Amino acid sequence: MTQVATHHRELIFSPAIRIFHWLRALSIVVLIATGFYLSWPFLVAPESSDVLVQGWIRFAHIIFGFALTAITIIRFYLFFFSRNSANERRSIKDVLSVKSWIVQIKSYIWMGNLDKAGIYGPLQFVTYVGISFAALFMCITGLVLYANVYHEGFGGLIWDVSAWFTALMGGLAEVRVWHHIMTWAFIIFMVIHVYMAVWSGIRFKHNSVDSIVSGYDYHKDH
Numbered sequence: 340m341t342q343v344a345t346h347h348r349e350l351i352f353s354p355a356i357r358i359f360h361w362l363r364a365l366s367i368v369v370l371i372a373t374g375f376y377l378s379w380p381f382l383v384a385p386e387s388s389d390v391l392v393q394g395w396i397r398f399a400h401i402i403f404g405f406a407l408t409a410i411t412i413i414r415f416y417l418f419f420f421s422r423n424s425a426n427e428r429r430s431i432k433d434v435l436s437v438k439s440w441i442v443q444i445k446s447y448i449w450m451g452n453l454d455k456a457g458i459y460g461p462l463q464f465v466t467y468v469g470i471s472f473a474a475l476f477m478c479i480t481g482l483v484l485y486a487n488v489y490h491e492g493f494g495g496l497i498w499d500v501s502a503w504f505t506a507l508m509g510g511l512a513e514v515r516v517w518h519h520i521m522t523w524a525f526i527i528f529m530v531i532h533v534y535m536a537v538w539s540g541i542r543f544k545h546n547s548v549d550s551i552v553s554g555y556d557y558h559k560d561h
């Protein structure tokens with residue numbers, strides 16, 4: 340019996356991109372949960388001051404905060420300089436093309452198929468750029484909050500630049516409030532992102548959620 344392959348596979352996400360994607364997803368989920376707890380510490384234990392719930396939650400927030408900061412820097416670097424991210428960079432072409440926007444929006448309402456130069460559609464790419472800058476903002480404001488709690492070591496090292504940034508934002512209260520408000524951008528993004536990932540896999544009959552696990556997309560052979 341002979342077997343004929345009907346599809347061929349293409350590596351679209353390098354191992355580094357996939358690993359950082361899932362590490363970033365984990366960090367963001369932990370940061371949202373621990374961050375909301377920090378702002379509303381409901382598990383108070385007034386009778387036992389040795390149960391340092393707030394301290395442990397803040398410790399987790401800071402660990403994952405530094406993880407997210409490292410990932411954000413590396414991810415920006417990979418996007419601009421990695422050879423494997425050339426297919427991501429090609430999406431800039433689509434963002435600058437009115438035709439690509441129309442093609443993508445039409446494909447979302449079942450009018451025709453996607454046709455793109457890179458691996459992301461223009462709307463998808465612009466959303467990812469937005470959430471990447473939102474992550475950068477969270478890292479900067481998070482580090483400013485950190486420097487105001489820990490004055491030695493790394494906190495001391497970034498104190499001057501943190502004071503400058505705090506003044507720029509109109510005070511530490513503003514830094515905290517914006518760090519809190521922007522948390523919602525991640526919640527909204529995550530819900531839409533997961534929905535769109537599943538939906539587009541079904542709509543376009545391509546690997547979608549699967550490709551950020553395996554790295555591969557599939558194309559039909561003609």
Ligand code: HEM
Nearest residue numbers: 370371374375377378404405477478481482484485519522
């Ligand atoms: C997506 C990423 C992040 C989310 C969703 C997030 C969320 C939050 C929230 C909701 C709060 C409570 C603000 C309030 O008091 O109302 C908070 C506090 C804080 N965050 Fe983040 N955060 C993120 C990233 C970071 C990063 C990268 C750092 C840097 C290490 C960081 C450091 C801090 C610190 C030091 C506090 C104050 C803790 C305290 O009051 O004891 N955060 N965060």
